[in-house]
Amino acid sequence: MVPPLRSSEDAPGTYGEGAPPTGADLLRLDDVNVRFGDRQVLRDVAFAIEPGQFVGLIGSNGAGKTTLLRVILGLQRPTSGAVHLAAGHELGGAGRPRRAPLVGYVPQKVMLDPDLPLRARDVVALGIDGRRPGIGLPSRSRLALVDRLLEQVSATRFADSRVGELSGGEQQRVLIAHALIGRPRLLLLDEPLANLDLNAGQDVVNLLARLAHEQQIAILLSAHEMNPLLPVMDRVVYLAGGRAVSGRTDEVIRTDVLSGLYGRPVEVLEVQGRVLVVAGLETPDLPVVSAGARATR
Amino acid sequence: MFTGFMVNTWIVASIVALIAGVVGSFVVMRGTAFAAHAIPQGAFAGAALAGLIGVDTILGLGVFSVIAALGIGWLGRRGRHDVAVALSLVVLLALGSLFLSWNTDYEPEIFSLLFGEVLGISSDQVAPTVVLAVVTIALMVVLFRPLLFSSVLPEVAEATGLSTRAMDLIFLIVLALATSMTLPVVGALLIFSLMIGPPAAARSVTANPMTALGISVVLSLVTVWVSIALAYQWNLPVGFFVGTISALWYAVGRAWLAWTRRRRRVAGDDVAEVTVQAAPLGRCRR
Numbered sequence: 059m060v061p062p063l064r065s066s067e068d069a070p071g072t073y074g075e076g077a078p079p080t081g082a083d084l085l086r087l088d089d090v091n092v093r094f095g096d097r098q099v100l101r102d103v104a105f106a107i108e109p110g111q112f113v114g115l116i117g118s119n120g121a122g123k124t125t126l127l128r129v130i131l132g133l134q135r136p137t138s139g140a141v142h143l144a145a146g147h148e149l150g151g152a153g154r155p156r157r158a159p160l161v162g163y164v165p166q167k168v169m170l171d172p173d174l175p176l177r178a179r180d181v182v183a184l185g186i187d188g189r190r191p192g193i194g195l196p197s198r199s200r201l202a203l204v205d206r207l208l209e210q211v212s213a214t215r216f217a218d219s220r221v222g223e224l225s226g227g228e229q230q231r232v233l234i235a236h237a238l239i240g241r242p243r244l245l246l247l248d249e250p251l252a253n254l255d256l257n258a259g260q261d262v263v264n265l266l267a268r269l270a271h272e273q274q275i276a277i278l279l280s281a282h283e284m285n286p287l288l289p290v291m292d293r294v295v296y297l298a299g300g301r302a303v304s305g306r307t308d309e310v311i312r313t314d315v316l317s318g319l320y321g322r323p324v325e326v327l328e329v330q331g332r333v334l335v336v337a338g339l340e341t342p343d344l345p346v347v348s349a350g351a352r353a354t355r
Numbered sequence: 356m357f358t359g360f361m362v363n364t365w366i367v368a369s370i371v372a373l374i375a376g377v378v379g380s381f382v383v384m385r386g387t388a389f390a391a392h393a394i395p396q397g398a399f400a401g402a403a404l405a406g407l408i409g410v411d412t413i414l415g416l417g418v419f420s421v422i423a424a425l426g427i428g429w430l431g432r433r434g435r436h437d438v439a440v441a442l443s444l445v446v447l448l449a450l451g452s453l454f455l456s457w458n459t460d461y462e463p464e465i466f467s468l469l470f471g472e473v474l475g476i477s478s479d480q481v482a483p484t485v486v487l488a489v490v491t492i493a494l495m496v497v498l499f500r501p502l503l504f505s506s507v508l509p510e511v512a513e514a515t516g517l518s519t520r521a522m523d524l525i526f527l528i529v530l531a532l533a534t535s536m537t538l539p540v541v542g543a544l545l546i547f548s549l550m551i552g553p554p555a556a557a558r559s560v561t562a563n564p565m566t567a568l569g570i571s572v573v574l575s576l577v578t579v580w581v582s583i584a585l586a587y588q589w590n591l592p593v594g595f596f597v598g599t600i601s602a603l604w605y606a607v608g609r610a611w612l613a614w615t616r617r618r619r620r621v622a623g624d625d626v627a628e629v630t631v632q633a634a635p636l637g638r639c640r641r
């Protein structure tokens with residue numbers, strides 16, 4: 059009995075109506091709306107991502123970042139609108155394991171039983187062929203591949219530890235290796251930097267940026283703080299009040315554009331090489347918040 | 356002890372132990388121990404009904420455990436299982452007691468359904484057990500990786516196209532099959548202990564999933580063999596030994612895990628001290 063598979067397997071996936079992506083786009087969202095009850099979380103969100111692009115998905119707590127990623131993954135059905143994924147094989151996936159998933163996903167949080175009989179390396183190996191039937195016999199090349207990925211995310215030290223006993227940041231690195239080992243064409247990461255210390259965060263960002271450019275993996279990474287991403291981001295999708303603006307960083311992170319998105323005056327300041335988005339002056343009680351995250355509230 | 360009708364007992368009981376060790380590993384991993392407790396209760400009601408209307412016990416077991424599994428899967432399709440399991444458990448127990456009250460003249464048989472009747476396994480029980488075992492093991496081999504993936508990282512697995520709900524339902528059905536097979540041997544009340552004790556002990560002593568599976572099967576076999584020998588020797592219910600030995604494995608496993616964790620913490624403290632001395636402030640471990 060073969061486990062049931064849903065649409066996304068290397069075939070072009072479209073949730074909702076409309077045509078598949080045209081031209082170079084790997085992923086395209088058309089006017090995606092998501093409503094929970096009477097709460098509209100996403101409103102006419104539309105953008106496209108090309109292979110090899112590093113895209114930051116920026117927004118405050120509750121802005122809808124996780125919801126948007128879940129819509130792209132097909133885990134959350136949009137109220138209206140459509141998500142289009144290009145076919146994987148058209149994109150020259152040399153070296154990609156056969157039948158590997160087109161999209162890789164690193165969720166914001168996972169709950170792992172500390173007693174789980176599973177080592178970090180086993181979790182990474184599940185990224186190669188975890189959804190295929192059978193037991194999966196270990197081979198030397200698989201082991202070497204797992205070791206290489208663990209090394210790339212600096213997880214060699216705890217490769218043989220119980221994954222449930224690892225710290226949040228360590229687990230996150232293991233999950234990044236798990237997502238990368240399948241060589242996805244599109245990698246979605248939900249706040250991967252939230253649990254990492256400054257050095258580890260910088261390492262992960264640099265690694266992802268290198269992969270994006272060397273292997274043409276498109277990366278969509280959510281964060282509430284954009285500064286660590288500024289050096290590597292090709293584009294930004296900025297979420298506030300359920301709406302999104304997207305474009306190159308210098309097109310989006312501007313006083314006029316963000317004021318339009320927030321529907322009220324905000325100011326983009328550069329202080330000592332860091333970008334801050336500050337709420338308008340008529341609300342002086344609001345704190346200065348980097349990346350504009352909580353400036354709306 | 357190894358002659359005549361007892362040969363069937365050894366064969367069937369060993370197969371049962373093998374299945375319990377394998378399926379139980381996933382029961383513990385998925386946290387479906389409660390379902391593993393409830394399904395046998397459903398199966399028990401089925402067996403009682405089968406006795407009442409005069410059909411083969413194993414048929415009653417099979418039908419009712421699959422119904423129980425589907426019921427739990429269907430009721431629990433949104434969110435957690437436990438309330439659905441509890442409801443199924445209560446309804447099935449109620450049915451079981453009803454069937455029993457109509458069925459007064461088979462007391463020893465009912466006792467054996469509840470607590471196991473290893474010593475009286477007849478040769479015509481061997482064939483159905485072997486068939487069910489082969490089906491169950493085949494399913495577990497095919498499902499091994501996807502089931503592991505979807506148990507550990509359900510959301511990620513779902514994103515790559517593995518339906519969590521489907522895996523859930525398939526596993527409940529495997530559990531039902533394993534139950535209908537184990538119940539006549541270990542009894543409805545004690546299947547649970549054989550499916551939980553050895554795997555829970557095994558995962559305490561190793562972090563390697565395949566090793567844990569192996570240890571679980573070995574412990575399960577030892578449990579059943581020792582239990583049969585003691586039950587035969589002293590003419591006591593086999594379920595008593597299965598239950599206590601399983602619990603003993605678990606206690607030993609937990610003690611081992613607590614001890615290794617403690618030892619590692621002490622060792623880890625030493626390392627941390629060295630790091631603090633050697634590294635510049637910004638790179639210190641917390």
Ligand SMILES: Nc1ncnc2c1ncn2[C@@H]1O[C@H](COP(=O)(O)OP(=O)(O)OP(=O)(O)O)[C@@H](O)[C@H]1O
Pocket residue numbers: 094099117118119120121122123124125126166282
């Ligand atoms: N299944 C759901 N049912 C109802 N409301 C939901 C659901 N999922 C999300 N929401 C609501 O949608 C809003 C956006 O949630 P989401 O998790 O996408 O935010 P986020 O940007 O990821 O926030 P954070 O930075 O805290 O992770 C929140 O207000 C949340 O309460």
Ligand SMILES: [Mg+2]
Pocket residue numbers: 123124125166248249
């Ligand atoms: Mg989130």
